[in-house]
Amino acid sequence: MPKWGMVIDLEKCVGCQACTVACGMENNRLPGEHWQDVIFFTEGEYPNTQTKWFPRPCMHCENPSCVAVCPTRATYKTEEGFVLVDWNRCIGCKYCMIACPYGVRFYTEEKAAYGGPNMKEVFPADDSHSWNPPWKMPDAREDWKHGVGVQPHDVVSKCTFCHHRVTKAPPGTADLDPQDPKTREFTPACVVTCAPGARFFGDLSNPDSQVNKLIANKNGVRLLDHLGNKPQVYYLTGEGGSVPSGRALKKS
Amino acid sequence: MTTMYLEPRNFREVFGHLGALWRQEGPIRFLRIAWNLGHEPSPAGAMWKFGLVLFAATFGFSLFMLFTQGHAAFNTSSDGVNWGMAIATYAFFALMSSGLTMIAALPMVFGFKQFYPIAKRCIWLSIVTLIAGFSVLAMELGHPFRMLWAIPTGMQVMSPMFWMGVFYTIDLILLTVKFYLLWQDDWDSGVSHLVGALGFGAVILASGMLGLVFGSMVMRPMWYGSFTSIFFMLTAALTGAAAIVLAVYMSFGFSRESMPEPLKSMAQGDDLPRVFATLIGITLVMVLTRMWTGLWSNLDGLEGFKALFASPLFHFQVWVCFALPMYLMLSNETRRGVAWQVLSAILVLLGMAINRYEFIVGGQLVPMFKGNWVNSLNAYSPSATEWALTLMGWGIGFFLYALGERLFRLHAAPPVGERSPQAVVSSH
Numbered sequence: 001m002p003k004w005g006m007v008i009d010l011e012k013c014v015g016c017q018a019c020t021v022a023c024g025m026e027n028n029r030l031p032g033e034h035w036q037d038v039i040f041f042t043e044g045e046y047p048n049t050q051t052k053w054f055p056r057p058c059m060h061c062e063n064p065s066c067v068a069v070c071p072t073r074a075t076y077k078t079e080e081g082f083v084l085v086d087w088n089r090c091i092g093c094k095y096c097m098i099a100c101p102y103g104v105r106f107y108t109e110e111k112a113a114y115g116g117p118n119m120k121e122v123f124p125a126d127d128s129h130s131w132n133p134p135w136k137m138p139d140a141r142e143d144w145k146h147g148v149g150v151q152p153h154d155v156v157s158k159c160t161f162c163h164h165r166v167t168k169a170p171p172g173t174a175d176l177d178p179q180d181p182k183t184r185e186f187t188p189a190c191v192v193t194c195a196p197g198a199r200f201f202g203d204l205s206n207p208d209s210q211v212n213k214l215i216a217n218k219n220g221v222r223l224l225d226h227l228g229n230k231p232q233v234y235y236l237t238g239e240g241g242s243v244p245s246g247r248a249l250k251k252s
Numbered sequence: 253m254t255t256m257y258l259e260p261r262n263f264r265e266v267f268g269h270l271g272a273l274w275r276q277e278g279p280i281r282f283l284r285i286a287w288n289l290g291h292e293p294s295p296a297g298a299m300w301k302f303g304l305v306l307f308a309a310t311f312g313f314s315l316f317m318l319f320t321q322g323h324a325a326f327n328t329s330s331d332g333v334n335w336g337m338a339i340a341t342y343a344f345f346a347l348m349s350s351g352l353t354m355i356a357a358l359p360m361v362f363g364f365k366q367f368y369p370i371a372k373r374c375i376w377l378s379i380v381t382l383i384a385g386f387s388v389l390a391m392e393l394g395h396p397f398r399m400l401w402a403i404p405t406g407m408q409v410m411s412p413m414f415w416m417g418v419f420y421t422i423d424l425i426l427l428t429v430k431f432y433l434l435w436q437d438d439w440d441s442g443v444s445h446l447v448g449a450l451g452f453g454a455v456i457l458a459s460g461m462l463g464l465v466f467g468s469m470v471m472r473p474m475w476y477g478s479f480t481s482i483f484f485m486l487t488a489a490l491t492g493a494a495a496i497v498l499a500v501y502m503s504f505g506f507s508r509e510s511m512p513e514p515l516k517s518m519a520q521g522d523d524l525p526r527v528f529a530t531l532i533g534i535t536l537v538m539v540l541t542r543m544w545t546g547l548w549s550n551l552d553g554l555e556g557f558k559a560l561f562a563s564p565l566f567h568f569q570v571w572v573c574f575a576l577p578m579y580l581m582l583s584n585e586t587r588r589g590v591a592w593q594v595l596s597a598i599l600v601l602l603g604m605a606i607n608r609y610e611f612i613v614g615g616q617l618v619p620m621f622k623g624n625w626v627n628s629l630n631a632y633s634p635s636a637t638e639w640a641l642t643l644m645g646w647g648i649g650f651f652l653y654a655l656g657e658r659l660f661r662l663h664a665a666p667p668v669g670e671r672s673p674q675a676v677v678s679s680h
Binding site: 223 | 322323324326327328329335393395398399402403405406407408413414417465469552553616619620623624
């Protein structure tokens, strides 16, 4: 049984946000509903300041607090390591959004981002979907039990690690490498699209996988590790990159 | 013709009386009598009308907004405050309900018999405010009806929200049973005592668990810790005390003269203001010590306390809504005065409403990893729909309380010597 994980090399990441766009196209996201966001932050004080950034998907934690708080078990963790939402069970209480330390969950019913237009009104659905985007994944790929596709009204959605692609990978695959034609179509959209090749996706339970070697050899770190959620997304900071130690933007 | 409708003693009599009234008066006059809650004007009648109109207007408006805009009619957002004023209102009413049960337990479980005259009223108000809280919560949830099967079949025992639901459901059932027993004038049987004691246990668990819904969240340090649970239990008691003081005076037109005897002497006595002042004092200490640790610590995520401390609402709450009533309830000159007691109760209720809002919204002020996308602290102010839901809770509270007042002899207490006279829905 694989345990899928991601490594993001911040020395290579250029902050282009192509991952955000690719995820939005792959998963039919509304504007502002960025399952895969790139977070920009500043460090230091004028005149000695730096702007930094890091991509932030769902961390698919080993100890996910969102799963523990969900009163209906709509949010759950699979054996392969995915943290998913069953849209047929979600009651929209938003407790998981409260409990996620990384802010990666989105409630469907919200005011239009960036002041509009409201895409749900521009492309309204005539069935139980919350909207009907002009381009969307084939119906056969839609999977509400795993939170894949265009969601219904009043549920919470989140990054699925591209569950609909990754689970099609042949058994025993150690790494999903977008450069390899044999694994490219099973690789998460954000990894495939990453122009500088900063993202790696593979099996954390396989000692020979490239992700494990990167984490070991290049000192992979996890966001907010002190909270104990144990993300399955690791960052390589090297000499040029960094992740913030806290979540707050201090204005002291 | 003069008809006298005795107070119903069980459900058969309730529906029997209503049927008889319908047949005698015809539908139009029946509705008019119901609208007036009896044949004659009364404080309960005024509360009933006010509550019904408030409920109809706010429920209609929020339903319209939910059908046309859905929950986008709320000002909550995924990038900012997830739980807004509707959740604060739910917590306010649910904890008021818990507090009322705690006050009722003073005579029924702990033997402070001087509080018997308000026990039955407390239990009824407790049921009413719990219904108000649940109603607001149902309008806030994305899929309230799905909840009814998804929570029992999910059995996620790790979730504080699951246990909150379990304990509040047990609480509501025990309250209903206890009220039925009191309705049957069963104050002293073994079963009645047992239900009272179990109800007190359930309400401690329920209010404490509601605290743990927030207190378990280590990623939200403004809420984290077992303190939140204790804070919710003790402030529930204060909210309940304030609610019962206000409710008693409202039912008797803000005058002690019209109160039946045991209630009148209780209202004139020193015990009620003493309990009230003690609870305000405990709350004040908790609010101020929480603010101290919040302002003092450098921990990431506690920055919201600075914003709370800078807000005029916080100081209004502390000085006007808590410190002033505590003084009024301690001072020899004011603590027995009807006007001062009513003023204190209103101020404390206002203060607790502000406190629930500040606690729940304030705890989400620091953004969750949004970097420069969200500057500094999250902005939030409730939308018209969220205000309507809050007022809807009050509407439900008012009209159901009035209904109980008219139907159930809420001032009843265990018979000591002469029975108190039966009230009537009477005559024309």
